[in-house]
Amino acid sequence: MSKQKAFIPVAGIREVVDPGSMLVEVDDRLIVLIHAAGHWYALDDVCTHDGGPLSDGPVDSADKTIACPRHGAKFDLATGAAVTMPATKPTVAHEVKIEGDQVLVRLHDHA
Numbered sequence: 001m002s003k004q005k006a007f008i009p010v011a012g013i014r015e016v017v018d019p020g021s022m023l024v025e026v027d028d029r030l031i032v033l034i035h036a037a038g039h040w041y042a043l044d045d046v047c048t049h050d051g052g053p054l055s056d057g058p059v060d061s062a063d064k065t066i067a068c069p070r071h072g073a074k075f076d077l078a079t080g081a082a083v084t085m086p087a088t089k090p091t092v093a094h095e096v097k098i099e100g101d102q103v104l105v106r107l108h109d110h111a
């Protein structure tokens, strides 16, 4: 088993409106940080259909998804699962925690 990575502060809790998202870089990896319905999520900023930037797509806090701006595939905010076509594979979901007024992310390597 690989060593668990540390939580890294990526933003202040007031920097992302609810619902909304923000592109952040964590260890040279582009991550879309998402605030929706009072919860926080972090996904790789990569649509598994054809690499579209999820951070440019709309967040739906009712069905807890973010949609790719290129062809509309939706991904589950918590798990990264592809929930609508044309994407079929999950993107990678990362762990998020709040400490004080900071949002921290711990990277996961795989979906």
Ligand code: FES
Pocket (backbone or CB within 6 Å): 047, 048, 049, 050, 051, 052, 068, 069, 070, 071, 072, 073, 085, 086, 087
């Ligand atoms: S690149 Fe995201 S749906 Fe096609």
